[in-house]
Amino acid sequence: MKKTLAKPSFHALAKTPTGIQGLDELTGGGLPRGRPSLLCGGAGCGKTLLAMEFIVRGAQDFGEPGVFMTFEENPAELATNFASLGYDLPALVARKKVVLDFVHIDRSEIEETGEYDLEGLFIRLGYAIDSIGAKRVVLDTIEALFSSLSNTTILRAELRRLFRWLKEKGVTAIITGERGDSSLSRYGLEEYVADCVILLDHRVEGQVATRRLRIAKYRGSSHGTSEYPFLIDEDGVSILPITSMGLNHSVSIERVSSGVDSLDAMMGGKGFYRGSSVLLSGTAGAGKTSLSAHFADAATKRGERCLWFAFEESANQIIRNMRSIGIDLEPAVRSGALILQAERPTVCGLEMHLVTIHKLVKEFKPQVVIIDPVSNFAPLGTEAETKAMLTRIIDFFKMHHITALFTSLMGAETFMESSLVGVSSLMDTWLMLRDVENGAERNRLMHLLKSRGMAHSNQVREFLVTDHGVELRDVYTGPSGGLLTGSARAAVEAQEKAEALARQLGTAGKKRELAHKRQAMESQIAVLKATFEIEQAEAIRIMEQDDTSAAVLAVDRAHMSGLAQSSLAGGRRPPTPRKRGRAA
Template sequence: MKKEIKKQTPILPKAPTGIQGLDQLTGGGLPKGRPTLLCGSAGCGKTLLAMEFLVRGATQFGEPGVFMAFEERIEELAQNFASLGHDLNALVAQKKLALDFVRVERSEIEEAGEYDLEGLFIRLGHSIDRIGAKRVVLDTIETLFSGLTNAAILRAELRRLFRWLKDRGVTAIITGERGEATLTRYGLEEYVADCVIMLDHRVSENMSTRRLRIVKYRGSSHGTGEYPFLIDEAGISLLPITSLGLKHPASTERVSSGLPGLDAMMGGLGYYRGSSVLVSGTAGSGKTSLSAHFAAAAAARGERCLWFAFEESANQITRNMRSIGLDLERPVRQGLLRFHAERPTMSGLEMHLVTMHKQVQEFQPRVVIIDPITNFTALGSVLEIKAMLTRLIDYFKQQQITALFTSLNSGGRAEEAPEVGVSSLMDTWLLLRDIESGAERNRVLHLLKSRGMAHSNQVREFLLTDRGVELRNVYLGPSGSLLTGSARGVLEAQEQAQSLVREQEASGRTRALERKRAALEAQVAALRAEYGVEEAELQRGIAQGAARTAMLASDRVEMGRQRQAVVKATLKTLKTK
């Protein structure tokens, strides 16, 4: 979207309206230096939108503006807009705004001959020159048709007026009442060809919704649908288009679900930041408690969390969460948690969407909780709700807001089908289920899907304790059935007893082994001592033997020597012979 704006800027300059959403829709604002036709039925917000264009132009974009009113007096205008927080008189005093009321009353005017509307041109021109206006609003010029009878002159003069506005280079809004078969009652669209915006105010099923549609925008791409808008004390806010494409960034950062046990099921890390999480379950299965943990975890990280409660009041939620040991009042006081509690039937579907956008824009949360989405079913068809949620999810993803939606499954329905049919939009889907066995209802949690991460396929028992939610492993009974609640308790106790016995047995064996080893070691020591004595004795024997041998040897040498002497003597005697 932003890229497209940049591309177009050199081709068609735009004058930003500063109205939330409208600039996104038009890719930057109204065509600069050209007239725009704003048409719609009575009371749909034409004057307000036009005036906001001027006020924001004067205060935010340094472009003074002229408001030429044909229907409301200056004092009335100033009064009406004071209630919306705009001090028109102050802007007039600062020469940022010029207001001119043109009174056209047929009973006061007699037509006698040829005339033109040069007086109007002069008045407008004078106001523009006086404050250096860049923006002009004519609201609503069609009043001239009821004040003056000569339609031929009027049409010629209107044509001249729009050309004149273009020549002056002012960005103009011309408002017009909606006609029977035409956009405006007197066919102003004939003269204003650059940009036509239509406002609408419809009531369906007792709920009124204002919508805006860009009928035409020459030389620019624009959103083509009908976009709901809201008028409140801060002026107009429009639902921006966010569903133009799947271009949102995907974070690899992970955020804790607030439950170590649940994080562990997702590789110990929790959800991806900016992902959407669906928690579906039957009534009383702990959806809100799970949400509260997530909110508390966000606050503990120092992140802001916005909680849209469509079923309970903020007080009721904090009270109930206190009973499971979760203090949500502290983050509220710290400004980290904000509740927006509202009955879904308060307004239409689109209006909720706009309100949520506005709240998110104001509070800038990193985590959003919507509890529950199923309550919207009273406001529209499944298709409409899905469309709304798609837009909401896209918006959250673009803002990198991690969103948790809860969805109530009514009993009797297929448990894995959340009523609104939005599971395909979600990145992570937790299913809370009641299991009835052994005269008890117990809660279990499944992690049905979690895109982009290894996740546990195990069912966990989900316990609401006074220290918050706890996840427990689920036991399989002898027949392979799931054991929860007290059945699990019994099994756990049995296993504990068994393991105690096993432990005792094991430690007994160890002790016997020790004893054996000690005995063996004593034997070895005794043998070694015995051997030591023997060795010493043997050594002594060996030494004695050696001494004796040595002595024998020396005796033999002596004997030999003596024998040799005998031989030599014999030889001598022989020689002498």
């Protein structure tokens, strides 16, 4: 069994990691080692940059020197362009890690007369490769040859030979090409480079431009097939494939307080699980930010770091406003435990936000992240895109065991349980705040709609924002079944108190009465008992009397019969009572 398992891995396609964030996950390890790959895309897609990052990362991170052969920009231009990405190309060249070779062809200088081949290019490339022992090669973009040389028959034959030669050299190569109308590349380079084809695209949707990457072909390897958005920022290319995050993150049983005791009490007195995602949805002004402030405050007081993305208020505004409810966030901000990252969501597209979040989280390593509100992402993309982005954020936080609180603004007209683009299903805990109009007031209610993996209260609580923070109160059900909140609740509370008092008084009276009754009953029992005892004694006496008289009678009778017998024996005369004889 083990042998059969080990065998395919031995023969599996060797891959060269690109070092580009996300691309290696997408390709299952990188580009095919020792083979050329084609990178196609229109102007401004980032072909050169991606290819250059492949070379620079190889040289810096993987110890694989590289040759960058360019047909478009000279080394000085390249060095300037990539200095903004933090790539010090001249230094890499000086350390013999990278060779930049600018192939300059000026059509006006060149005349073609008869047969030729591109052996000069081979020698150049071969010399560059050998001079630093290069393992990686980029040709950017070799299609420039087609506009410089007119004999395409020779050119095609030579390109075919070139790619075969690259394979023999065993270098991992990227060949860039312009995107063609009917074919992947304008001059059909995919005919020669058939192992791996990556397409880049740059589209504008709703005034937001998004770069996308797709692996059109990867011979001998499984790969992600979708279009993946990618970004170019000061750290180079970042591709964030949704598949790069699995659902296999480890989970914690540790609980973290929400910062509101009464809310913790609704969740078994302990709060959220560490690393869980919490959705806090509510209508405008329902208290989402206030509750978030509690959460942030509690986290920083526990000694944790908290990262707060504010998409509606500036940092100073949040600090001022939260002070009015008795939460002072400023010390935490000043000590560096809390970062308030305030930004309008419309400053960039979804992917850029995602990357900003990724980067800040990686730099700051917070235990708690607050995104307030997440619903502001919705206009930046389609529903599916927004959901995909949030899924990636949530997975990312979970992987890093970050407890994340997302607030979400609900329109008053939306159905109560509906929430922003169905993200609620991704969340572990869902708190909902809503307004209830009651009499002449609007009051806030809070539900705990779900909380995975823990016992939680099913009760609706009234949510009060006081000058010392958020409080949760039980709500009352009115006589007609409606909820009573605010002053109505206070009135009912007072009434209930009075009633309770009255009931308390009544109970005491009842108790006393009962005691009296018991006393009366007990005395009656005593009387009855006494009477009974008297009667019993009398009865016993009478019975004893009866017995005595019966006994006497019996004695008498015996005596009398004895007398009669003696008279019979002694001449019929009883010895004494003559009277008796007379009477007889």
